[in-house]
Amino acid sequence: MHNFELVKPTTIADAVAALSGEDAQALGGGQTLIPTMKQRLAAPTTLVSTTGISEMQGVCVDDAGRVCIGGATTHATVAAEAAAHYPGLAALAGGIGDPAVRNRGTIGGSLANNDPSACYPSAALGSGATIVTNSREIAADDFFQGMFETALEEGEIITEVKFPVPQASNYQKFLQPASRFALVGVFVARYADGVRVAVTGASESGVFRWSEAEAALSDSFAASAIGGLSVPADGMIGDLHGTPEYRAHLIGVMTGRAVAAAG
């Protein structure tokens, strides 16, 4: 890996200042970025670590009842501390990668990277979460803009993510056992005003909402409600782990399982 300078600010303001330099990049837990740098697919000259910023750490509930998670909070912390408030989200966090990865990887890092097979984007989109950055708030529906693409500007960092808590929710991941990413993952969340269904791992455009299933499940929240629906294979990822047709089929299967498990 090419060398760089590591900066460890303790406030968001200092981090933003450090990120204004040329070829500076934010570093969360590094569980994706460090392997990427080893392959020389990324070569920043400055890395700005967010893990020492205390105002970006932890899980709390705001006055509107939303679960608010600091951008530098690890998956392990979310799994432990969000369980009482938003069990579907905590369970998703507790299934990312493996225990050692969960002790380092952060929610902000995962969402900013927007890997098309990552778990967290489905929770954010499936919850209609709000992504808070150092300069603005972005609705999840506007945040994810395709494979590895987000609405984040250069030097902008995710400081917090606010999740409205659903009445019921569940995430079902069809594990790709070597990488432990989702071959297909579906997050289902039932709110008073309707059901949201977000799919990760499947589409070449990254995480997306399955609107036909949302409409059917909003009418009847049961796995049988989506029995007649299918997702076209067009635009789905095809690789040695699964064809586009296989992934499209799995979307229906995993959605049904998530609805059944959410109850």
Added chain:
Amino acid sequence: MTTVSMTVNGKSVSGDVEGRTLLSAFLREGQGLTGTHVGCDTSQCGSCVVHVNGAAVKSCTLFALEADGAEVTTIEGMANADGSLGTIQQAFQDYHGLQCGFCTPGMVMSAAALLKDNPKPTEAEVRHYLEGNICRCTGYHNIVKAIMAASGQDVVAVAAE
């Protein structure tokens, strides 16, 4: 070069590192603590697992400077004070939990992290917790038996999965 300082196995250490120096390299090359193994260097295999402030992490996927000021425990810190094998290490020997031994440091460190949070895990919990530690020799059964024994539980014939 930047000076990094941390506590490793109860001893204060420091050294000059580059930004890109991984914790695994600092421990192995800087401190001579070669018990921490680097198998894949892509954060898949888990042979490099150490504890940083009590949490199991992959030391090949963490910069040494990120551990500045931290309490680090490596496999060298798992023996008893008199140099005899610690409980988990002894159980690995008793139950033949290793063949080539390359993955063993990471297995022991992950097992220690599991038993700290969950002192009496079920066999299924042990297997689930070890999903980030890869062993190519044993088929895992004896590793699972060793961890069950180290937790003070009966070791029954484990399920073949």
